[in-house]
Amino acid sequence: MTDIYLGADRATDAEAAAVDEALRDRGVDAVVQSETERLYISGRARRLQRRHFLLPALHALQNAVGWISPGGINYVADVLGVPPAEAFGVATFYDLFRTEPPDHEGDTFHVCVDAACQIAGYDDLAASVRASGGHVHLGPCLGQCERAPALFVQGSGGRPDHVPADAEPFALPQAGDPSLRLLRRIGVADPESLESYRAHGGYEALQRAGEMGADAVLEAVAASGLSGRGGAAFPTGVKWRAVAAESGRPKHVVANCDESEPGTFKDRIVMEHDPFAVIESMTIAGLATGAQNGWIYIRGEYPLATARLQGAIDAARAAGLLGPDAAGTGHDFDIAIWRGAGAYICGEETALFNSLEGFRGEPRNKPPFPTTHGLFGEPTAINNPETLLNVLDIILDGPDDYRTRGTERSPGTKLLCLSGKVGRPGLYEVPFGTTLGVLLELAGGVAGTGELQAVLMGGAAGSFVGPDSLDLPLTLEDTRAAGTTLGSGVVMAFDSSVDMTDVVVRIAEFFRDESCGQCVPCRVGAVRQHETLVQMQKRGSLSPSRRALIDEMAEVMVDASICGLGHTAASAVRSALSLGLIASAPS
Amino acid sequence: MTGAATITETAVTITVDGQPVEVAEGSTIHAACVQAGIDTPTLCWAENLTPVNVCRVCVVELEGSRALVPSCSRPAEEGMVVQTDTPRVRHSRRMVLEFLGSGVDLSQAEDLHHWMDVYGADPDRYSDEDHPVERVDEPVKVQDELYIRDYSKCVLCYKCVEACGDDAQHTFAIAVAGRGFDARISTEFDVTLPDSACVYCGNCVGVCPTGALQFKTEYDLREVGEWRPEDQTVTRTVCSYCGVGCNLDLHVQDERIVKVTSPSDHSVTSGHLCIKGRFGWQYVHGE
Ligand SMILES: Cc1cc2nc3c(=O)[nH]c(=O)nc-3n(C[C@H](O)[C@H](O)[C@H](O)COP(=O)(O)O)c2cc1C
Ligand code: SF4
Ligand code: SF4
Ligand code: SF4
Ligand code: FES
Ligand code: FES
Numbered sequence: 017m018t019d020i021y022l023g024a025d026r027a028t029d030a031e032a033a034a035v036d037e038a039l040r041d042r043g044v045d046a047v048v049q050s051e052t053e054r055l056y057i058s059g060r061a062r063r064l065q066r067r068h069f070l071l072p073a074l075h076a077l078q079n080a081v082g083w084i085s086p087g088g089i090n091y092v093a094d095v096l097g098v099p100p101a102e103a104f105g106v107a108t109f110y111d112l113f114r115t116e117p118p119d120h121e122g123d124t125f126h127v128c129v130d131a132a133c134q135i136a137g138y139d140d141l142a143a144s145v146r147a148s149g150g151h152v153h154l155g156p157c158l159g160q161c162e163r164a165p166a167l168f169v170q171g172s173g174g175r176p177d178h179v180p181a182d183a184e185p186f187a188l189p190q191a192g193d194p195s196l197r198l199l200r201r202i203g204v205a206d207p208e209s210l211e212s213y214r215a216h217g218g219y220e221a222l223q224r225a226g227e228m229g230a231d232a233v234l235e236a237v238a239a240s241g242l243s244g245r246g247g248a249a250f251p252t253g254v255k256w257r258a259v260a261a262e263s264g265r266p267k268h269v270v271a272n273c274d275e276s277e278p279g280t281f282k283d284r285i286v287m288e289h290d291p292f293a294v295i296e297s298m299t300i301a302g303l304a305t306g307a308q309n310g311w312i313y314i315r316g317e318y319p320l321a322t323a324r325l326q327g328a329i330d331a332a333r334a335a336g337l338l339g340p341d342a343a344g345t346g347h348d349f350d351i352a353i354w355r356g357a358g359a360y361i362c363g364e365e366t367a368l369f370n371s372l373e374g375f376r377g378e379p380r381n382k383p384p385f386p387t388t389h390g391l392f393g394e395p396t397a398i399n400n401p402e403t404l405l406n407v408l409d410i411i412l413d414g415p416d417d418y419r420t421r422g423t424e425r426s427p428g429t430k431l432l433c434l435s436g437k438v439g440r441p442g443l444y445e446v447p448f449g450t451t452l453g454v455l456l457e458l459a460g461g462v463a464g465t466g467e468l469q470a471v472l473m474g475g476a477a478g479s480f481v482g483p484d485s486l487d488l489p490l491t492l493e494d495t496r497a498a499g500t501t502l503g504s505g506v507v508m509a510f511d512s513s514v515d516m517t518d519v520v521v522r523i524a525e526f527f528r529d530e531s532c533g534q535c536v537p538c539r540v541g542a543v544r545q546h547e548t549l550v551q552m553q554k555r556g557s558l559s560p561s562r563r564a565l566i567d568e569m570a571e572v573m574v575d576a577s578i579c580g581l582g583h584t585a586a587s588a589v590r591s592a593l594s595l596g597l598i599a600s601a602p603s
Numbered sequence: 604m605t606g607a608a609t610i611t612e613t614a615v616t617i618t619v620d621g622q623p624v625e626v627a628e629g630s631t632i633h634a635a636c637v638q639a640g641i642d643t644p645t646l647c648w649a650e651n652l653t654p655v656n657v658c659r660v661c662v663v664e665l666e667g668s669r670a671l672v673p674s675c676s677r678p679a680e681e682g683m684v685v686q687t688d689t690p691r692v693r694h695s696r697r698m699v700l701e702f703l704g705s706g707v708d709l710s711q712a713e714d715l716h717h718w719m720d721v722y723g724a725d726p727d728r729y730s731d732e733d734h735p736v737e738r739v740d741e742p743v744k745v746q747d748e749l750y751i752r753d754y755s756k757c758v759l760c761y762k763c764v765e766a767c768g769d770d771a772q773h774t775f776a777i778a779v780a781g782r783g784f785d786a787r788i789s790t791e792f793d794v795t796l797p798d799s800a801c802v803y804c805g806n807c808v809g810v811c812p813t814g815a816l817q818f819k820t821e822y823d824l825r826e827v828g829e830w831r832p833e834d835q836t837v838t839r840t841v842c843s844y845c846g847v848g849c850n851l852d853l854h855v856q857d858e859r860i861v862k863v864t865s866p867s868d869h870s871v872t873s874g875h876l877c878i879k880g881r882f883g884w885q886y887v888h889g890e
Contacts (some may be wrong), residue, residue: 019801021776023791086792099775099800103606108780116791190871357784376779381656383678474679533759533779533786534657537695540702543737543784544729551734572698575691576659583670 020099020237027091034080034174035563038072040044042209042352051484066096068167068354068392074107075316075355082172083114102459109376109532111155111358112170112316114194120151121173126317128166130157130278130526131472131508131519132435135257135420148532156174156360156526157278158317161435161508168317177319189442189459197421198405198515199430199445202289207324211330213292219337221408225300226345228411233304234260237407239415241427246272246363246400247477247504249492252407255397258387259305262395267307268370269298273314273321274356274363277475278526281507282431283401287314287321287441290405291328295351297329297404298330299342300411302349305397310351310430316358326353360530366391367396378534379579402505409565422448434459435470436508446490453486455507470597471510474503476523479591495499500591516597520589521549527585538582540572549598555581557599566590617683632663632685641687644696644718647760648675649810651873652770655761660699660718663687671695697722699865705729706784707739708756711814711825737784743822746795749882751822754787756815763788763807763816771875776800777807804842805881809864809874818862831856832853839866847871849880861886 027035044066071088073096077088093100107113118124124268127133127142142152145167153170160166163181171177173531190196191203206212213219219380225233240251253518271294275283279511287294314322329351332338342349361367362377369391371377389398406428410418419427426448432455435441439460446455451473462468468483478501495502510516524546533539548566552558557567570586577583592598612627617635624635629656636643637869646658654676662671666684671692673854674685686692700719704726709715718724730736744752761779768775776799779790790799808816817825824830835856842849850869867874 023794023798089791099778100791101776101778101780101789104789105778105780109782120705177784195760381673416720529783531783533781533783535659536657536699536702536758537659539759540706541698543704544702547729547734547736554780568694568698571691572695572702576662576695576699577670578657578659 019095020093021091022094022100023086025086025090026547027038027085028081030080031077031085031088032091033096034076035088036078039069039095042069042072042282044069053435067098067374068372069096070098070103070106071357071371073356074103074110074113076100078357079171079177080174082118083116083599085117096374102375106374106376107135107502109359110316110356113357114379118151118172122151123172124153124170125150126153126155126170127161128156128158128164129154130161130522131159131474132161132279132441134519134522135436135510135514138165141165143168144553144570145240153579155358156530157276158391159275159281159284159315161279161281161433164435164441168598177316179317179319182288182320189302189440190287196445197409198286198402198431199290199443201293201595202285204351204434205292207291208327210292210328210335210337213290216413218292219296219343219410221411222296222299222303222337222343222345224411225303226347230304230306233300233411236410236415237304240406240410240418241415241425242403242406242410242418243426243492244407245402245431245505246401247277247474247501249502252399252403253389255399256301256305258385259395259397262388263306266309266392267305267394268309268311268396269301269305269307270365270396271298271312271404272363272365272368272398272400273312273318273325274368275361275504276315276316276360277477277504277506278523279435279472279475279508280433280504282433282443282505284318284321286401286405286431288324290487291321291324292332292399293405293408294325295328295332295338297401297407298351299338299345299349300407301397301399301404302342303345303347305395306347307395307397308350309391310349312351312353313356313362313370315356316352322353322355330354356365359532360526361383361532361579361581362579367579368398369396376532378422378532379581381578389437400504407579423489423491423493425493430490430502430505432490432502432505434506434507434509436463437462437514438509439463448491449489451486452481452488452507455490456486456509462509463510465513467512469510469512469514470516470592470595472508472519472588473508474501475506475508476526476588477580478503478506479587480595480597481591481596482595514590517553517599520592520598521546521553523588524549525583529580531581531585535576535578535582537572537575538579538585539568539575541577541582542585545569545573545589549589552599560595563593566593608695612711615679615681617681617685619677619685620687621828626679628679630798632665632677632679632680632683633661635662635679635685636674643674643687644700644715644721645675645756646812647762649867649869651875652762652765652810655765658699658703658758658760660696662692662699664689664692664697670700684841693722697724700724700725700730705736705738707758707761707813708760709813711756712758712812714812738788738890739784739819741787743797745819745822747797748819749802749803750818752788752796752806752816753815756813757788758815759788760812761787761812762812766810766875767801771806771873772802772804774802774804776802803878803882804876805863805878806875809876809881820861824856824861830861835861844879844883846864850874851873851876851880852886860887 366380656676
């Protein structure tokens with residue numbers, strides 16, 4: 017009988033209790049398996065049954081004692097049947113987990129160092145936290161770019177995580193604008209009340225979808241021309257139909273709420289202020305695709321959104337809107353929330369599946385695609401929350417009405433995350449086709465010197481455009497033709513005072529830090545690219561051979577990397593070079 | 604596995620460098636290349652392991668695909684048109700080899716040296732006097748008398764992890780830990796092998812392509828400059844410990860066994876052994 021070998025370290029009572037509670041919350045009996053039981057349940061079967069509870073269990077250890085200790089790992093390994101070496105490999109993958117004893121008492125204050133916070137002076141924020149005795153951890157974008165510089169407090173000793181800025185009152189810059197579609201309930205309906213959501217039209221779409229039946233829902237979504245808002249713009253109707261066509265195996269709907277692209281905060285605001293809409297639209301996705309299992313994978317730095325979504329799930333379940341025969345549609349559907357732990361790559365759909373399943377968040381090679389081999393290797397429709405939100409209006413008003421906004425090839429409206437040097441940073445909703453210049457005016461124009469130097473489109477994985485792009489219509493087709501992207505909806509403005517070299521070097525560092533390390537082009541390429549730019553910054557110039565090297569490195573990253581992270585790791589850097597935003601002349 | 608179709612299997616035909624190749628359905632593009640006599644570099648692929656397709660040195664150009672595809676894992680589909688020697692392919696292979704050489708010590712990764720010549724890889728061009736580049740630089744782990752681990756030679760091909768895990772040994776003593784350039788093969792909390800789940804089957808050593816994992820006998824001889832593969836003989840025998848019938852290849856130098864391997868195409872072992880066959884040979888020398 018092979019079984020899992022555990023070293024001598026044992027969990028403390030506090031560690032064991034924290035893990036037990038986390039598992040009990042998810043309906044798992046965490047009692048350590050007895051020897052006799054092991055004879056019945058072979059190691060492998062047990063692993064397959066329980067491995068996906070690894071991430072919640074690691075979160076529980078980290079929160080209880082401030083790190084993941086050898087004894088803690090052994091306890092989790094035993095309860096879940098995961099080899100300790102693999103559990104350690106998973107724990108060390110994530111920024112929010114420590115595997116060494118903490119060298120400080122109390123909570124950890126995560127301060128963002130990415131572009132929006134860089135130009136808003138994150139160092140002052142970090143200094144003031146330190147001055148008041150807080151332990152600072154500098155890290156990537158926290159998804160609060162509109163209120164930069166951003167702070168997230170990771171609790172220890174059982175204290176919950178929190179974001180200080182969440183305590184402040186919230187209002188959309190476009191509050192009250194009658195043309196709002198996706199954002200119309202935000203700041204209007206009470207996000208903690210199902211009654212309030214219903215009073216504002218909530219659950220009418222699911223009701224309608226139930227009457228229409230799965231085929232008609234699929235037809236409407238396809239006819240609307242809706243495409244994914246997570247960055248890749250894949251047609252949602254095609255994806256859903258592919259999952260609907262699969263049979264004989266359990267199927268899943270996953271909401272990709274990992275939102276970690278620097279500059280992106282749209283999903284956070286939607287989840288925090290309209291959580292029932294995410295739940296309702298996932299339920300419609302379940303109905304349409306025939307999937308019974310809903311999963312929300314949300315980044316670990318979003319405590320308020322997590323709480324609100326959980327509240328919405330609980331309320332919906334209590335009202336019969338989730339669970340067996342959800343909302344009387346005849347379809348069984350329920351949703352569970354899994355928290356990420358600080359890894360940008362886990363937003364890539366196949367890395368997300370691995371992470372949720374309790375493996376390292378390394379992307380899988382495609383094909384096969386998620387529609388046939390997704391979560392647990394089973395058919396899966398994975399969508400961004402903004403994509404899902406669109407489905408409500410498509411069902412309620414029909415695809416023809418939906419297409420009255422936007423352009424032929426980019427129908428509908430788009431959420432855009434305005435940050436950096438603009439008058440009123442925040443979340444905006446405009447029809448596709450609105451020009452960049454009009455959007456910037458809507459957001460109060462260029463702040464700081466008032467003179468625009470560049471705009472980062474689509475985040476770190478996107479590219480820079482210059483002031484000559486103000487007439488660019490924001491559509492999928494026009495941005496692609498212009499060699500840029502809408503990506504996840506990032507529009508970050510830089511005025512003439514910003515040192516773009518600092519910004520670009522940090523973008524390169526972001527990819528170096530966030531590469532999962534699996535494939536050579538990205539694992540090494542992202543490091544060499546960053547080193548080359550640091551050298552450029554020190555010397556004040558880039559030699560022609562180093563300039564050529566950047567292109568050579570970019571080519572292999574685009575051509576031979578496994579996933580989109582490697583494919584896009586050089587894109588912002590190269591656009592900055594070709595726009596002349598950073599040193600390019602030989603010394 | 605040659606990929607040639609037998610009568611009972613469905614065959615698919617693909618075009619490789621202009622040449623039609625027929626292989627059994629489910630075979631990889633790499634298998635088709637082998638059949639067509641086209642030499643293709645591989646690093647993380649091995650015939651006795653599940654492809655992890657992480658090194659990307661085997662990439663080829665596939666008509667209709669935006670990016671290059673890993674030939675070692677991509678199944679051949681009817682009508683595929685594949686190019687293995689275009690400028691894009693050569694560039695990516697060269698860069699992968701250069702990247703590896705710029706970060707770790709490839710001096711004992713003998714199979715790669717040929718390919719570095721073929722593609723003109725120059726790993727030194729990333730650094731210059733005022734610009735050192737980050738390398739993996741770790742002390743050699745010598746923790747027992749059976750094998751050593753030198754992770755400054757590790758290319759993270761995942762082969763040892765696969766061999767220790769699902770593909771052969773099912774011991775799961777080692778895994779990838781950390782992320783990005785800091786990713787390393789490790790036991791839990793980097794405990795020593797004797798403190799870990801390791802059962803010393805040596806299967807990880809058997810699949811390591813770079814000398815990062817090395818039998819202690821070989822390591823000791825290399826340290827004193829006495830490792831002479833050209834003077835070694837290989838004798839095939841059957842392990843005498845139990846009735847399974849594992850084939851052993853005894854590598855002998857100066858009338859002493861210096862390492863034991865098993866042929867990876869052997870039907871019983873697929874190249875994998877246990878501690879007895881792998882390390883239990885001292886009695887031959889009366890020790
Ligand atoms: C490195 C990387 C990070 C990603 N992060 C996210 C993310 O945080 N949220 C998201 O919805 N999609 C993200 N994606 C895209 C997903 O892989 C996937 O395309 C998307 O979730 C599909 O949903 P959609 O069709 O509704 O856009 C990311 C992709 C890559 C390559
Ligand atoms: S491209 Fe980068 S992030 Fe994606 S699999 Fe490769 S190493 Fe990991
Ligand atoms: S010797 Fe065997 S058990 Fe030990 S690490 Fe290597 S493959 Fe695993
Ligand atoms: S130790 Fe050897 S087999 Fe293991 S990943 Fe490194 S190079 Fe590959
Ligand atoms: S929170 Fe700082 S850039 Fe997003
Ligand atoms: S040999 Fe194909 S990716 Fe490594």
